[in-house]
Amino acid sequence: MTKRTNGEKVFAVFNTCILLGLALVFIVPIIHVVFASISDPLLLSANKGLITWPLGKPTLEGYRLVFLNNVIIKAYGNTILYVVSATAIGVMLSCFAAYALSRKKFMVKGFVTFVITFTMLFNGGLIPTYMVVRNLNMLDTRWAIILPNCVSVFNIMIMRTSFNSIPDGLEEAARIDGAGHWRVLFAIILPVSKAIIAVVVLFYAVQHWNSWFHTAIYVTNRDYYPLQIILREIVIANSTSSLDASGEPGELNLSRMLVKYAVIMVSIVPMFALYPFIQKYFVTGVMIGSIKG
Amino acid sequence: MKAVRTRLQKEWLENKAVYVMILPVLIYYFIFHYMPMGGILMAFQDYSPNLGYFGSKWVGLEHFKSFFTSYYFQRLLVNTLMISVKDIIISFPMSIIFALLLNEVRSKAFRKGVQTVSYLPYFISMVVVCGLVRDFTEAGGFISNMFAAMGGPQDGLLGNPGYFQGILIGSNVWQSLGYNSIIYISALSAIDQELYEAARIDGAGRWKQTLYVTLPGIASTIIIMLILRVGNLMTVNYQKIILLYSPATYETGDVISTFVYRKGLLDSSYSYATAVGLFNSVINLVILCVTNWLSRKYSETSLW
Numbered sequence: 001m002t003k004r005t006n007g008e009k010v011f012a013v014f015n016t017c018i019l020l021g022l023a024l025v026f027i028v029p030i031i032h033v034v035f036a037s038i039s040d041p042l043l044l045s046a047n048k049g050l051i052t053w054p055l056g057k058p059t060l061e062g063y064r065l066v067f068l069n070n071v072i073i074k075a076y077g078n079t080i081l082y083v084v085s086a087t088a089i090g091v092m093l094s095c096f097a098a099y100a101l102s103r104k105k106f107m108v109k110g111f112v113t114f115v116i117t118f119t120m121l122f123n124g125g126l127i128p129t130y131m132v133v134r135n136l137n138m139l140d141t142r143w144a145i146i147l148p149n150c151v152s153v154f155n156i157m158i159m160r161t162s163f164n165s166i167p168d169g170l171e172e173a174a175r176i177d178g179a180g181h182w183r184v185l186f187a188i189i190l191p192v193s194k195a196i197i198a199v200v201v202l203f204y205a206v207q208h209w210n211s212w213f214h215t216a217i218y219v220t221n222r223d224y225y226p227l228q229i230i231l232r233e234i235v236i237a238n239s240t241s242s243l244d245a246s247g248e249p250g251e252l253n254l255s256r257m258l259v260k261y262a263v264i265m266v267s268i269v270p271m272f273a274l275y276p277f278i279q280k281y282f283v284t285g286v287m288i289g290s291i292k293g
Numbered sequence: 294m295k296a297v298r299t300r301l302q303k304e305w306l307e308n309k310a311v312y313v314m315i316l317p318v319l320i321y322y323f324i325f326h327y328m329p330m331g332g333i334l335m336a337f338q339d340y341s342p343n344l345g346y347f348g349s350k351w352v353g354l355e356h357f358k359s360f361f362t363s364y365y366f367q368r369l370l371v372n373t374l375m376i377s378v379k380d381i382i383i384s385f386p387m388s389i390i391f392a393l394l395l396n397e398v399r400s401k402a403f404r405k406g407v408q409t410v411s412y413l414p415y416f417i418s419m420v421v422v423c424g425l426v427r428d429f430t431e432a433g434g435f436i437s438n439m440f441a442a443m444g445g446p447q448d449g450l451l452g453n454p455g456y457f458q459g460i461l462i463g464s465n466v467w468q469s470l471g472y473n474s475i476i477y478i479s480a481l482s483a484i485d486q487e488l489y490e491a492a493r494i495d496g497a498g499r500w501k502q503t504l505y506v507t508l509p510g511i512a513s514t515i516i517i518m519l520i521l522r523v524g525n526l527m528t529v530n531y532q533k534i535i536l537l538y539s540p541a542t543y544e545t546g547d548v549i550s551t552f553v554y555r556k557g558l559l560d561s562s563y564s565y566a567t568a569v570g571l572f573n574s575v576i577n578l579v580i581l582c583v584t585n586w587l588s589r590k591y592s593e594t595s596l597w
Contacts, residue, residue: 008499011397015398016398019398019407020407022391022407023407023410026414026470027413032425048435050429093318093321096318101315105304106311107308108315115319115327119326122578123329123330125567125573126553126557126570127335127553127557127566128328128330128333129325129329131335132328132329132332134342135342147321148325151322180310181314182310185314212418212532213535217558231418231420232536235420235423235425267421268416268417268418272413275412279409282412283475283479286476287475287479
């Protein structure tokens with residue numbers, strides 16, 4: 001390391017302060033939610049400020065109400081169902097497509113690549129897409145939540161880039177032994193591609209876990225609602241009335257704010273819990289995507 | 294002729310399995326992307342779901358005409374462009390600056406820590422982010438109170454048309470600054486360290502090094518990202534707007550896509566909404582092509 005000049009030292013201090021400030025801006029709203037969710041319900045209802053420490057005596061009352069609420073539990077189960085099935089379908093189709101597009105000799109490769117990437121530049125728009133779902137008789141079914149967005153060009157492309165970088169030698173050896181494409185994919189390519197599969201699983205899972213808009217326009221049956229739609233009623237419309245059907249109306253209303261933050265917590269905790277394990281892959285994934293955007 | 298046939302036969306024999314693999318994805322794109330493109334026809338009809346595309350009456354460009362002459366046209370176009378342009382001017386350079394600042398940090402642990410924290414908001418759903426934005430910017434929310442103390446509006450920011458676009462862009466920055474900076478951070482780490490060495494020997498300080506080594510090193514990444522962003526000029530995060538706006542803020546917050554949503558899905562004016570949406574996508578595509586062409590001409594970096 002070369003010696004730092006005074007100007008550089010001043011800059012280093014200044015830089016550290018800016019970054020610390022930014023980090024604080026990123027984290028403070030999250031801390032607000034965490035502490036609000038264990039605050040005293042009455043103090044919380046009266047509070048309007050930023051919460052940087054639990055108000056009153058910390059309590060798990062909000063979580064108790066959330067976990068006892070049938071509407072929320074059902075929505076949570078729906079979300080898990082949609083995330084698991086849509087992610088499974090998406091990852092499987094993306095693996096197949098990425099394998100096909102990473103072949104050196106595949107006559108229609110250019111055409112297929114164009115067909116897929118063109119959808120990033122131009123699409124039919126909200127209403128024609130809605131009409132397709134409607135004409136397929138998928139409105140108000142679970143399929144309308146799972147299928148319409150289960151594949152993404154971006155994920156196929158980062159997978160293809162990753163498959164392309166696997167040395168040909170591995171595959172050729174298997175081909176000489178008489179292995180077909182399915183064998184090559186499952187026995188050679190996929191086992192060495194665990195990192196990229198993890199990335200794509202993460203991207204799809206986050207997307208489906210957090211999605212709300214398509215459900216909102218395609219589905220009106222409350223039995224099919226995922227968590228985000230219930231959350232929308234609670235945090236945007238600021239109403240817990242939809243939860244009351246399952247009993248204890250008075251209690252819910254008193255602790256409305258507390259329930260709101262507890263639901264937010266149970267909705268973001270799975271993503272955050274996943275995150276440390278997958279952070280390394282997440283960054284790699286975005287980087288691969290950027291190289292071959 | 295025979296040669297072509299044997300070639301096709303060979304391709305089929307060799308790649309039969311590959312065709313089977315690509316088929317489901319092609320079916321997906323056909324159904325959920327190309328069929329809607331065909332459905333755009335309804336922009337030129339008085340489409341009724343009962344009559345279908347073949348039975349509905351053709352009206353030519355009527356819906357476009359009535360949109361262009363409507364009271365809302367100018368407001369929607371201006372709002373869409375203003376929100377997008379402000380977003381580009383503010384969040385685009387911010388993610389580059391954030392990456393540059395992180396790059397100057399010598400402590401690896403500190404850098405990693407700040408980076409990790411910066412990605413967290415990306416994992417939070419839009420519904421929750423908008424819920425928090427509401428909490429903080431409604432009357433009595435802590436951000437509203439801060440502005441009120443500094444002489445801003447006393448009745449909250451969210452319902453105030455003058456602040457709506459700022460709230461939108463601010464929350465975009467909060468949620469995606471870290472995520473957007475990732476690709477600049479990776480571009481920065483790819484710069485050859487010997488270039489810095491050479492610059493130092495020539496007597497360049499940190500600032501000069503940034504100017505003559507770092508920025509040129511990430512210039513092509515910046516240009517690609519800028520093309521992508523400018524090429525999406527007419528795309529605004531309408532899902533977020535839907536969660537945040539109210540009739541009180543339509544004046545500055547209503548954009549073309551939210552209008553399409555209201556007209557098409559809430560009022561069931563399918564054809565009119567499709568026409569408005571088509572106008573938006575076509576302008577977007579044209580802007581993207583022009584930006585790409587300009588960039589290829591002047592900077593030799595382009596998407597295609």
